[in-house]
Amino acid sequence: MDRELFLSPALEVAPRLLGATLSVTGDDGLGSAGTVAIRITEVEAYHGVGTPGPYDPGSHSKDRRTERNASMFGPPGHAYVYFSYGMHFALNMVCSPEGTASGVLIRAGEVVEGGEIAQRRRSAKRGGATVPQHMLARGPGNVAAALGIARETHDGLDLFEAPFAVARDGAVSGRITSGPRVGVAGEAGGPAFPWRFWLADEPSVSAFRPGRGAPKPPRRERSPR
Numbered sequence: 291m292d293r294e295l296f297l298s299p300a301l302e303v304a305p306r307l308l309g310a311t312l313s314v315t316g317d318d319g320l321g322s323a324g325t326v327a328i329r330i331t332e333v334e335a336y337h338g339v340g341t342p343g344p345y346d347p348g349s350h351s352k353d354r355r356t357e358r359n360a361s362m363f364g365p366p367g368h369a370y371v372y373f374s375y376g377m378h379f380a381l382n383m384v385c386s387p388e389g390t391a392s393g394v395l396i397r398a399g400e401v402v403e404g405g406e407i408a409q410r411r412r413s414a415k416r417g418g419a420t421v422p423q424h425m426l427a428r429g430p431g432n433v434a435a436a437l438g439i440a441r442e443t444h445d446g447l448d449l450f451e452a453p454f455a456v457a458r459d460g461a462v463s464g465r466i467t468s469g470p471r472v473g474v475a476g477e478a479g480g481p482a483f484p485w486r487f488w489l490a491d492e493p494s495v496s497a498f499r500p501g502r503g504a505p506k507p508p509r510r511e512r513s514p515r
Contacts, residue, residue, distance in 0.1 A: 299337060310329070311456070314455075330396060333395060334486045335394055338390075340386070364384050369447045412426055467489075474501040476501070478501075480505030
């Protein structure tokens with residue numbers, strides 16, 4: 291995988307990230323450096339100012355650039371990290387040429403390296419309780435926690451340089467499914483925006499939760515060609 295992929299809008303990039311490996315090296319919680327890697331199993335696309343296509347009312351950058359969303363306008367293949375609900379961080383991969391707002395939210399993944407480190411990080415936030423393996427990086431806040439990502443240390447960093455690494459080993463295994471985005475309010479969280487993509491039958495994929503006032507999705511999700 292190379293940086294050129296991220297020159298495309300997030301909606302094109304998102305399904306192509308499924309099955310890719312994302313790794314982050316950082317403090318292992320025991321005073322040493324350690325690496326945690328996930329195989330990406332669930333993503334969501336978000337478009338903003340300057341991105342071709344329909345206006346995306348669910349995007350942080352739908353109207354203008356701000357101090358909070360500035361990294362979403364940055365160079366493609368960089369990280370946009372934000373603090374969500376005053377509780378956890380979320381990692382996005384910036385897409386489209388610099389100056390255009392477009393990003394892919396990493397919603398879930400299977401931990402494939404550094405499981406003990408991920409477990410320590412996640413357990414620390416749960417009062418020491420053990421987290422099931424398939425839930426270590428299930429949901430965007432848990433992805434960031436398992437990988438040790440925070441806004442103040444990772445926002446705006448290059449995904450192709452340390453402490454990050456992104457790679458793909460062969461073709462995607464599994465059926466790609468799409469549907470409405472999780473927890474997004476109003477029309478942006480309904481079937482008009484089936485911009486969430488995931489690998490079917492993967493236990494690490496998060497459960498769907500409609501946003502406030504979002505239209506109900508159809509009974510059957512659809513698989514992109």
